Amino acid sequence: MIAILFYIYALRLLWIEWEFFVSLRLKFLARGDEHGNKEEAMAFRKTVLVERLNGLGTGAIKATFVALFRDQVDSAEVVPDTTKLDALIADRLVILKKHEDLVAKEQYFRENPRYFLTRWNPKSDMKLSKSFQTLSRRHLKQPSEVTEKAMKGDECKIEKTLDIYLNVIEALNKEIEEEAER
């Protein structure tokens, strides 16, 4: 008997929970995430995802929808393939982080040389890492003589390492611009 009463009570609570939840859920479906970006929420309630496009481009999709839903379509776009761009941006981020780390170490080293020597040996950052060597070879088209030596694994000053990082970032910026334009 207790078990029956318990289950009836539990089912009643479940019903109440659903009543409460559905009102919130419908609000979300209608308005999107209210605590997030307002513009994103407005776009969310008017946008559809189209799958199985089978090779149709942005223009064709837009024309199709304009034909089917006259005066109702605002904009349309097929998701472009940005694999190469993604890879370039990822490469740039790696080098940005490397640059920032080295600047931070160097900056702090200037202020606290004794204390910091126990944690960081500047010599460890005077050689470019293997991964960076490949990365720079890929993106730096015409490296200077010193840079080329460093890229082969020779030691160079911290300032020069930072310069090389900046050069690669610059080269990547150009590549990314070109790829994005394409």
Place this chain on the structure above:
Amino acid sequence: MRQSEERSDELTTQSQAAKTAHALTSVQDAPSPKPPRKCSLIIPTLFAIRFAHRSVNSNTRVGDFLDVGFVKFKSAAARQVSLSTVLFNGNKMLLKEAPEAKDIIWANFYQPTAKQNMANYLYSSILLGGLLVVIPFSVVVSAFQNAETLDSVDWIGISAPDKNTHPIQYSLFTGLLPPTLWIVFMSIAYGLIKVGAFFFIRFRTYTQVNAYTFKFFYLYQLVGFLSIIIGGSITTAWADLSRSPTDFWKATSKAVVDQAAFFLSYAIIRVSKNFLDLSLLLSLLRKLFLRLKRNKKGSSQRKVDAWMFPEGLNVNRMLPMMSFLILISVTYVVMIPFASLIVAISFWCSCKVYKYLTLFVCGKKFEGGGRVVFQGLQQLPISFIVTQVLWIGYLVVQKNPICAGVFAPMVLVTVIVRIKINKHFVNISKVMTLAAATAIDLEELRDGTMSESDGIIDDCYVSPSLRRDKWETQPLPYRRKNVDTKISAFGLKKEFDMVSNENLTGHLAASDESRSTHITEGLMENQL
């Protein structure tokens, strides 16, 4: 100029009629997606995952575009109408509601829809096959309950410490080890399901990943729960099955009671873990350790920002993990009400912490509009039915048919309630109604907030790599100089919405006051 714009320009030069005809025929004439190759079904899982990843770049590109796109309508009502219509014959152009921008996994857009479906079937079959691992493991875990049952599965090669000479070790071995093993096992299962959904099936939204994970994880828990109960006796009573089936069923039904100790220990450990998660103590200790190890001043601004970034509570993980507790508390509420009480307290506390983010270090994560809660609430009646059938079976075997007969209609009542819930709540919470969409359009029209984007899709539905405003072209300075820049940098992390109590209540109050919300809500209530 982008290729998409070029294509668009080509079309605008034609007359409207020719344009319409061209567009429609181009869609109709577009090749149907190729059916999945049968050979893919027999390749081993790990190889299949690698294969799927490699094939992404070669098979999904159609020129420079993927097979997915976004279309924005001028009104929410037009969008709802488009979602409820069939555009073309055959398997061409599927329309779905666009996900929330922060819910999108852009990296998974490279997986074409046909391939995603194939991967879904393949991985779901593998997960169903995984039940063959869950069942024996549950039996082994339940055998750890006492020395006698452990002896009957001597092929494991583990024996319990002697009860008389090592009483503490024995009680730890039989009391603490089985639930801990079960928690570890289920955590691994959860991780594997999620990784597969993310990297193998490649769902396009986090919500889909979480929903898929919860579905299979719940199935594992349900099967595991029953296997633990039966496994407690099956190892010793298996021999009786051919000799005397009645004795076998008696021994099995007795296990429902015998396994109570295991489930109680499980509940205590799980609830303790939940409190630990809610306190965020482990995350904070990890951060503290990192800060001790790496000097803050010798680290870049980016690293310092990462350390200062608040930890988030993840309801998408918490709920699946706690669903086993619900199963336990519902089953043993009469026998061990203490277990149900601690589970109830744990849920109450979790609810308060998640709702109000009581700890100042908490950040709120996007939860996919309560999709996991939606799923959890649907699974609750199933848990009820399973436990009710279990107890009816127990009463019948224990020769108490009157009690079983009195209790039996409860199953029917639960089934009816589930059907009614589906009819009243589940179906309508899947999509927005046309009435609600129209109300929103009217509200925008009245407030003058309706805007058109001149034929360009909103930024939030453009691949992040193409959004120049998000690009980092130069390294960050060693330290930011003023507070404003720090705040703006902090605000860039949009995946977390820092919602303080004041903001939350402010939002609610504002929305309550607005008349337009009342109109929408009124319409919604009419829908209900």
